Amino acid sequence: MAKKTYDLLFKLLLIGDSGVGKTCILYRFSDNHFTTTFISTIGIDFKIKTVELRGKKIKLQIWDTAGQERFHTITTSYYRGAMGIMLVYDITNEKTFDDIVKWLRNIDEHANEDVEKMILGNKCDMEEKRVVSKERGEAISREHGIRFMETSAKANVNIERAFSELAEAILDKAAGRDADPDHARIAVERRPSRAPPARACCS
Amino acid sequence: MPCAIRIRSGPSECHYIGSTLALNESNYELSNQLTEFTLSGVPALNGFCIANIPDEAFAYLLWAETPEHMEDVYDCKKLTPNEEARQAVIRELITTEADYIRHLISIVEVFIAAAHALQDSGKLLDIDTERLFSNIPDVLNASLYFWDITIYPMIIDAREKSAPFNTELMAAGFCRFRELFQPYEKYVNEQTKALDYLRSLSGNADFMTYLKWCHSHKSCNRLQLSDIMVKPMQRLTKYSLILRRIIAHTDTEPERTNLIAMESFAKNYVLDLNRSIRQREELEKLDYISSSIDVYEIDFKDEDLDRYFRMFSQLNLKAPMVNCLPTHSRTLIHQGDLRFRDAVKEMEVRAFLLTDMLLICKKLSKGSAHPYKLIRPKYMVDRMLHFSKITTRSNNRDLVGLIFVVLDEVGTAFQTFILTETTKDPSQTPTLK
Numbered sequence: 001m002a003k004k005t006y007d008l009l010f011k012l013l014l015i016g017d018s019g020v021g022k023t024c025i026l027y028r029f030s031d032n033h034f035t036t037t038f039i040s041t042i043g044i045d046f047k048i049k050t051v052e053l054r055g056k057k058i059k060l061q062i063w064d065t066a067g068q069e070r071f072h073t074i075t076t077s078y079y080r081g082a083m084g085i086m087l088v089y090d091i092t093n094e095k096t097f098d099d100i101v102k103w104l105r106n107i108d109e110h111a112n113e114d115v116e117k118m119i120l121g122n123k124c125d126m127e128e129k130r131v132v133s134k135e136r137g138e139a140i141s142r143e144h145g146i147r148f149m150e151t152s153a154k155a156n157v158n159i160e161r162a163f164s165e166l167a168e169a170i171l172d173k174a175a176g177r178d179a180d181p182d183h184a185r186i187a188v189e190r191r192p193s194r195a196p197p198a199r200a201c202c203s
Numbered sequence: 204m205p206c207a208i209r210i211r212s213g214p215s216e217c218h219y220i221g222s223t224l225a226l227n228e229s230n231y232e233l234s235n236q237l238t239e240f241t242l243s244g245v246p247a248l249n250g251f252c253i254a255n256i257p258d259e260a261f262a263y264l265l266w267a268e269t270p271e272h273m274e275d276v277y278d279c280k281k282l283t284p285n286e287e288a289r290q291a292v293i294r295e296l297i298t299t300e301a302d303y304i305r306h307l308i309s310i311v312e313v314f315i316a317a318a319h320a321l322q323d324s325g326k327l328l329d330i331d332t333e334r335l336f337s338n339i340p341d342v343l344n345a346s347l348y349f350w351d352i353t354i355y356p357m358i359i360d361a362r363e364k365s366a367p368f369n370t371e372l373m374a375a376g377f378c379r380f381r382e383l384f385q386p387y388e389k390y391v392n393e394q395t396k397a398l399d400y401l402r403s404l405s406g407n408a409d410f411m412t413y414l415k416w417c418h419s420h421k422s423c424n425r426l427q428l429s430d431i432m433v434k435p436m437q438r439l440t441k442y443s444l445i446l447r448r449i450i451a452h453t454d455t456e457p458e459r460t461n462l463i464a465m466e467s468f469a470k471n472y473v474l475d476l477n478r479s480i481r482q483r484e485e486l487e488k489l490d491y492i493s494s495s496i497d498v499y500e501i502d503f504k505d506e507d508l509d510r511y512f513r514m515f516s517q518l519n520l521k522a523p524m525v526n527c528l529p530t531h532s533r534t535l536i537h538q539g540d541l542r543f544r545d546a547v548k549e550m551e552v553r554a555f556l557l558t559d560m561l562l563i564c565k566k567l568s569k570g571s572a573h574p575y576k577l578i579r580p581k582y583m584v585d586r587m588l589h590f591s592k593i594t595t596r597s598n599n600r601d602l603v604g605l606i607f608v609v610l611d612e613v614g615t616a617f618q619t620f621i622l623t624e625t626t627k628d629p630s631q632t633p634t635l636k
Contacts, residue, residue: 011430045437061430068440071473073481074391077436080398081429 006050006059010170011081012163013063015103016088017096021122023066024153025088029163030062051164058167072106079110083174084118084166089137091121091150092129097136104144116169118147120162125152233326233409237416240317248316249323251340254347260355267301267358270294276361276368286367289452293368296445297354303438304350306431307343309422310336317417327409334400337393341386342435349383352376370449370458370465377465380442381472390435391476392483401429443470485534492535492555493520496564497573499580518577524559525583533558545579545620552578554622559584561607563620579620586610592621 014022030047046063063082068075079085087103089096100119107117121137124130134150141148147165151158240246266272273294279287315336321327353376361368376383404410418427446466453459498516503509523529536556543552543563553575555562561582564575592604604623608616 045434067444068437071440071477073477073484074436074440074473077391077394077398077433080395081433 006057008056008171008174009059009061010083010167011061011063012084012086012166013065013078013082014086014088015065015107016086017090017093017099018067018069020088020090020093020096021153022086022088023064025086025120025122025151025159026062026064028153028156028159049163051167053164053168053171056171058171060163060167062163076106076110079107079115080112082111082115083170084116085111086118086120086162086166087146088120088122089132090123091132091134091137092123092126094131097121097132097140100140114173116166116173117144118149118162118166118169121148121150123152123154124150124157125155230408230412233321233412234416236321236324236326237317237413240320240416245313245316246320248311248319248340251311254344254351256347256351256355259359260347260351263355263358264301264304264350267297267354268305270298273297276358277365279367282367285452285454289449290367292445292448292452293357293370296449297358297368299441299445300346300350300354300438303434304343304346305422306424306426306434307339307346309420309424310339310428310431311343313420313422314417314428315339317413321413327413329407330404330410331400335397335404337397338386338389339435342390345383345386346438349376349380352379352383370453370462374461374465377442377446377468380465380468384439384472387435387439388476388479391439392480394432394436398429398432401432439473439476443467443473482532486532488535489520489533489557492557493518495574496555496562497567497571497576499577520557525585527559533560540625542623542625543620544623545618551625556584561587582607582609582618586612592623 014026016022026047030049046061048059048061050057050059052058063078065075065078085107087100087107089100091097104117107115119137119141121132121134137150138148147169149158149162149165151162153159279290282290315332318327318330318332318335322330322332353373356375357368357370357372360366360372414428417423418425423431443466446462446469450459450462450466453462496518498518500516501512503512520533524531524533534557536558538553538555541552541554543550543554550565553564553566555564561584562577563579563582565578567574567576586609588608588610590606590608591602592606593600594603604621606621607619609618609620611617
C-alpha cells in the first residue's frame with residue numbers, strides 16, 4: 001500500500017447547469033499533472049491532484065457532477081462532505097447565469113455551513129458569443145460575498161489560479177483547526193461544540 | 204502554520220484535555236482489539252447472508268478490477284476505431300462496477316463487521332450501527348445480484364469466445380433494474396441522516412479510534428467512510444450516463460434499440476427515486492412550517508366567541524388543495540422577510556408562499572412555543588390580484604412593492620395590503636417576484 005504522501009486532503013465539488021464545462025475544467029486542471037492512463041470519463045467519481053501551498057502538500061479530491069443535473073436531489077448528498085464548491089456558469093448562456101442563484105440556495109440548504117465557494121464564468125475565450133458581462137458576474141459574487149473569476153478551460157485561462165485560490169481559502173480556514181492532520185484529529189479537531197468560524201463580512 | 208495542538212486557555216478546554224486523557228485509558232482495550240483484528244482479520248458479520256451468486260461471479264469481481272485483464276479478452280487490433288471506442292466504454296462500465304462493489308464489500312466486511320464485533324465485546328455500545336449504516340448490506344446484495352445477471356454473463360461470453368463484449372447480454376439485468384435496485388430506495392432516503400449522525404460522532408474518542416483503524420484498512424483505498432457512503436447515490440446516477448455513451452458508439456441493430464431500452468430502465472428508476480426523495484423533503488418542510496407557526500387568533504373579548512373561534516382555528520396546512528387531486532400536495536415555494544401594511548397595521552413580517560396560499564406571520568420572541576404567529580387569515584392565491592407599485596425617482600422606474608387585492612367568491616374585494624422590501628436587514632434576499 002502506498003504511503004500517504006500529502007499533508008491535507010481537501011474535497012472540492014464542481015456544480016452548475018449542464019453544459020457549462022464542468023468536466024472540461026476538471027480535466028484541464030487535473031490532466032496537466034496526471035497521465036491519462038484511463039479513458040474513463042463518466043464512470044469515475046472524482047479526480048485527484050496534489051498541489052503545494054505554503055510548503056504543504058495538499059491533495060485535492062475534486063468531485064464532478066456532470067451529467068447528473070437531472071438527479072439533483074440525489075446528488076445533493078455530495079454537497080455534505082465538500083470543503084470547497086466551484087459554481088460554474090457559461091458566459092455565452094444567460095440561463096446558466098440566472099440559475100446561479102438557484103445553485104446558491106441549494107448550497108445553503110445542503111452543504112456545510114462553512115464551505116468555501118467560488119463562482120466561475122467559464123468559456124471566456126468565446127468573447128464574440130458572450131451574453132453575460134464580466135461586471136454582472138462580479139456583481140452577483142459581491143452580493144453574496146463569494147470569490148469570482150472568469151475562466152476558459154479551452155484556452156487554459158485562470159483554471160489553475162481558480163483552484164489554488166479556492167484551496168488557499170480553505171487552508172486559511174483550516175489553519176486554525178487542523179494543526180496536525182494525523183495526531184490532532186481525534187482529540188482536538190472537528191468538535192461540533194466549537195463555534196463555526198466567523199463568516200466573511202459582506203455588508 | 205501554528206503548532207500541532209493549539210492550546211487555548213479557558214475552563215472548557217482544560218476540561219476537554221482532561222477527559223481526553225481519561226478516555227485514552229479506556230481506549231486502550233479498544234485499540235488492542237483493533238490490533239487483533241489487523242493481525243487475524245475481522246470476525247465475519249453475524250446474521251448477514253451474502254447474495255447467493257456463483258463463486259465464479261465473485262471471482263470475476265476481482266478479475267474485473269484490473270483493466271488489463273479485460274483488454275486481453277479479445278484482440279482489439281481487429282476492431283474498427285469506433286468499435287474499440289465502444290468497447291472501451293463497456294470496459295469502463297465493468298471496471299467501475301467491480302470497483303464500486305468492492306467498496307460496498309469493504310463497508311460490510313470492515314466497517315460494519317468490526318463495529319459489531321466490538322459491540323459484542325461490550326465496546327462502542329453507544330453507537331447506533333443501524334442508523335449509521337442504514338441497509339448497506341441489502342444494497343451490497345442488490346448490486347451483487349445485478350452483477351450476477353448483468354455484467355457477469357457478458358464477461359463469461361466474451362472470455363469463452365475471445366470476442367468483444369456483447370451488450371445484448373446485459374439486457375436481462377437492466378430490464379429488472381427497478382426490481383433489483385429496490386433496496387437503494389431506503390438507503391438513499393436515509394443517507395442524509397446517516398451522514399449527519401456520522402458527523403455528530405466526531406467528538407466520540409472511541410468511535411474515532413475505531414474509524415481511524417477502518418480507514419487504515421487497505422480495502423478502503425484511502426477513502427473515508429463519508430466518501431464511501433455517498434457512492435451508492437453516485438453509482439445510481441452513472442448507469443444511464445455510461446449507457447448513453449455506449450449508445451453514441453453503437454450503430455448496429457438490435458443492439459442500439461436494446462441499449463436505449465436499458466438506458467431508459469435505469470434512468471426512469473433514478474428519476475422516480477429523485478422525485479420521491481424530493482417529495483419527502485417537501486413534506487418535511489411543510490411539517491416544519493406547520494409546527495413553527497402559531498395559529499391565527501382574534502381577541503373577541505368574549506369568552507364564547509373566543510371558544511367557538513378556537514374550535515376551528517387549526518392551520519390545516521396538510522388539508523387537500525381545492526380543485527386538486529389528493530395526491531397533489533402543497534409545498535413551500537418561498538419564504539422571506541418583508542414589510543407588510545394594510546388598513547390596520549404596518550409591520551415587519553415573515554411571509555410564507557405555499558402552492559395555493561400566502562401566510563403573513565410575525566416573528567415571536569425567542570422562548571415562545573412557536574417561532575412565528577399567523578397574524579392575518581390565510582390568503583388563497585387564486586383569490587388575489589396583484590399590482591406593482593412603482594416610483595419614478597430621478598427618472599428611474601423602480602419597483603418598490605406589490606399591492607395585493609383579495610377577492611371573495613364572486614369577485615368583490617374585501618381586503619388589500621402591500622408588501623415591500625424589509626427595511627430591517629438589507630442583506631436578506633428580496634422576496635418580491
